[in-house]
Amino acid sequence: MTAPAMTPRIDVAILGATGMVGQRFLELLDRHPLFRVAELAASDRSAGKRYGDAAPWRLDSEPLLQDRVVVACDPAAVRSQVVFSALDKGAAVGIEAAFRDAGHLVISNASAYRMAPEVPLLIPEVNPDHLELIRGARGAIVTNPNCTCIPLVVALAPLHRAYGVEAVTCASYQAVSGAGYPGESAWDMLGNVHPHPGDEEEKVAEEPRKILGTLLGGTIDRAPFPISARCVRVPVTDGHLIAAQIRLKGDPSPEDVVACLREFVAPYDLPSSPRPLLRLTERRDRPTPRTDAMAGNGMAITVGRVERCEVMGVKLFALAHNAIRGAAGGAIANAELLHRLGMIATG
Numbered sequence: 001m002t003a004p005a006m007t008p009r010i011d012v013a014i015l016g017a018t019g020m021v022g023q024r025f026l027e028l029l030d031r032h033p034l035f036r037v038a039e040l041a042a043s044d045r046s047a048g049k050r051y052g053d054a055a056p057w058r059l060d061s062e063p064l065l066q067d068r069v070v071v072a073c074d075p076a077a078v079r080s081q082v083v084f085s086a087l088d089k090g091a092a093v094g095i096e097a098a099f100r101d102a103g104h105l106v107i108s109n110a111s112a113y114r115m116a117p118e119v120p121l122l123i124p125e126v127n128p129d130h131l132e133l134i135r136g137a138r139g140a141i142v143t144n145p146n147c148t149c150i151p152l153v154v155a156l157a158p159l160h161r162a163y164g165v166e167a168v169t170c171a172s173y174q175a176v177s178g179a180g181y182p183g184e185s186a187w188d189m190l191g192n193v194h195p196h197p198g199d200e201e202e203k204v205a206e207e208p209r210k211i212l213g214t215l216l217g218g219t220i221d222r223a224p225f226p227i228s229a230r231c232v233r234v235p236v237t238d239g240h241l242i243a244a245q246i247r248l249k250g251d252p253s254p255e256d257v258v259a260c261l262r263e264f265v266a267p268y269d270l271p272s273s274p275r276p277l278l279r280l281t282e283r284r285d286r287p288t289p290r291t292d293a294m295a296g297n298g299m300a301i302t303v304g305r306v307e308r309c310e311v312m313g314v315k316l317f318a319l320a321h322n323a324i325r326g327a328a329g330g331a332i333a334n335a336e337l338l339h340r341l342g343m344i345a346t347g
C-alpha cells in the first residue's frame with residue numbers, strides 16, 4: 001500500500017523572529033499543515049547570528065531552529081512570498097511597506113497599518129469578507145487586531161449582527177507578555193497594577209469599529225457605536241481579560257445574549273480556529289487567565305458572567321491568550337483563510 005501524497009508546505013518568513021511574538025510563531029508553525037518556516041529575520045543587532053544566540057528561548061516549549069542564521073528584514077534577503085511580521089510598530093512602518101512593494105504578502109501583528117483604509121484588519125471568523133480589499137493586489141498587508149481588542153470584538157460580533165451595538169464601556173486586565181520582552185519594568189509590575197501609558201485605549205476604541213464595519217464599494221464603513229476603554233497591565237504572564245458593559249438595540253436579556261453567543265459559528269473551518277470559537281462558562285469565578293487562556297490551544301475566546309447591567313443593559317467578561325489568539329495564532333489563522341480563499345500562491 002502506498003502512503004498518501006503529502007502536500008508540500010508553503011515557505012514563510014518571520015520578520016521580528018527574535019521577539020516574544022516571533023517565538024510564538026515558531027512554536028505554532030512547527031508541524032503546521034500548510035506552512036513551513038524558511039527564513040527568520042530581525043534587526044541588524046541579530047542578523048548574521050545563530051537564532052539560538054540572537055534570541056534565547058523564552059517559552060515553556062522546546063527551543064526551535066536554534067542553528068538557523070537570522071537575516072536582515074530586507075526584501076532582497078527573503079525569498080518566501082508569505083511573510084509574517086512580529087516587528088515593533090516603529091520598525092514595521094518602513095519594513096512592511098518595503099515587503100509589500102516588493103510583492104510579498106505581509107501578515108502582520110504590528111499596529112502600523114491596521115487602520116489604513118486599504119488594509120484588512122482581519123479576524124477570519126468575524127470579517128472574512130474584508131479580504132476583498134486586497135483581492136488582485138500583487139503585494140499586500142493584512143493585519144490582525146490589538147490583543148486586547150480580540151476578546152471584546154469576538155464577543156461583540158454576534159451581538160452586533162443580531163441586535164446592533166449602541167455603546168460599549170470596558171476595562172482591561174492585561175498580561176505582562178503583551179508588552180514583549182523585556183516589556184514593562186519589574187518596578188511597575190511587581191505587586192502592582194499599571195494603567196497603560198501607551199495608546200492601547202485608543203486602539204480598543206477604534207479597531208472593533210473597523211472590524212465590525214461594512215464593506216461598501218471597496219472601503220470599510222466603520223460601525224457607528226462609541227467605545228470608551230480603560231486599559232491596565234496586571235502581574236499575570238499570559239491572557240488578557242476584559243470587562244465590558246454593552247448597550248444593545250432592543251435591550252435583550254442576559255439569557256438572550258448567552259443564547260446568541262452560543263449560536264455563533266465561524267464561517268470557515270480553518271486548522272487553527274477552534275470549534276467553538278466562543279466558549280461560555282457558567283462559573284461565577286471564571287474566566288481567569290490561569291484556567292482559560294489556553295482554551296482551544298490558546299485560540300478560543302472565553303466569555304462569562306453575562307449579567308444584567310443597570311446602566312448599559314448587559315455586562316460580561318471575555319478573555320483571550322494575548323500572544324496566541326491576540327498575536328501569532330491570529331496571524332496564522334489569517335494566513336489559513338487567505339490560503340483557503342486561493343489568495344496565496346502555492347506554486
Ligand SMILES: NC(=O)c1ccc[n+]([C@@H]2O[C@H](COP(=O)([O-])OP(=O)(O)OC[C@H]3O[C@@H](n4cnc5c(N)ncnc54)[C@H](OP(=O)(O)O)[C@@H]3O)[C@@H](O)[C@H]2O)c1
Nearest residue numbers: 016018019020021042043046086088091110178180181327
Ligand atoms: N506580545 C503580545 O502579546 C502582542 C500581541 C499583539 C500584537 N503584538 C505586536 O507584535 C509586535 C511584536 O511584539 P513582541 O511582543 O514580540 O515585541 P518584542 O519582543 O519587543 O520583539 C520585537 C521584534 O522586532 C524586531 N525589531 C525591532 N526593531 C527592529 C528594526 N529596526 N529592524 C528590524 N527588526 C526590528 C526585534 O529584533 P531584535 O531582537 O533583533 O531587536 C524583535 O524581533 C509588536 O508590534 C506588538 O505590538 C504583540
